[in-house]
Amino acid sequence: MTPEACARFAAQTQELAKKENLPYSLSVTDAEQIEEERFDGKPLKYGTPAAAIAAMERRVAEMRANKAQLLSTIEDCDDSMRETLMQDLEVLNQQIAATQERLDAYRQQQKCEN
Numbered sequence: 001m002t003p004e005a006c007a008r009f010a011a012q013t014q015e016l017a018k019k020e021n022l023p024y025s026l027s028v029t030d031a032e033q034i035e036e037e038r039f040d041g042k043p044l045k046y047g048t049p050a051a052a053i054a055a056m057e058r059r060v061a062e063m064r065a066n067k068a069q070l071l072s073t074i075e076d077c078d079d080s081m082r083e084t085l086m087q088d089l090e091v092l093n094q095q096i097a098a099t100q101e102r103l104d105a106y107r108q109q110q111k112c113e114n
Contacts, residue, residue, distance in 0.1 A: 003044050003055060006031035029055075029062045043102065049110035056103035063096045 001009065010031040017025035026034075032044055032055065046052035070092060074085045 001031075001035045001044075003032060003046050003051065006035055006044070027062065029059045032059070049106050049113060052106040053103065053110060056099055056106060059099050060096065060103060063092065063099060067092050067096065 007028045010026045010028045013031075014025040016022065036043060043052075044055075046055055067089070070085065070089055074082060074089065077085055
């Protein structure tokens, strides 16, 4: 799928969630990440560095929001869950770092093209 197809797919899941009163729908970021995972982590082709930068900025922001929720959950959780949640936090931190690296690379690419 292209980034545009991911956006359409996410919009469709959001419409369905609203229509069926479902508690969750996919964001554009979710759809893009699923698509990349389907192809062993190969990045989507955004067309321009500016489009890639916008996508990575959106992704980092969403991941940081997820991290804030996870930290809150860890703070309030039962001791039996803390180890599992800390492992989830470690994975999330790695994903944030990898996404930040991609964002930095796209920014550098954009500078080189200007």
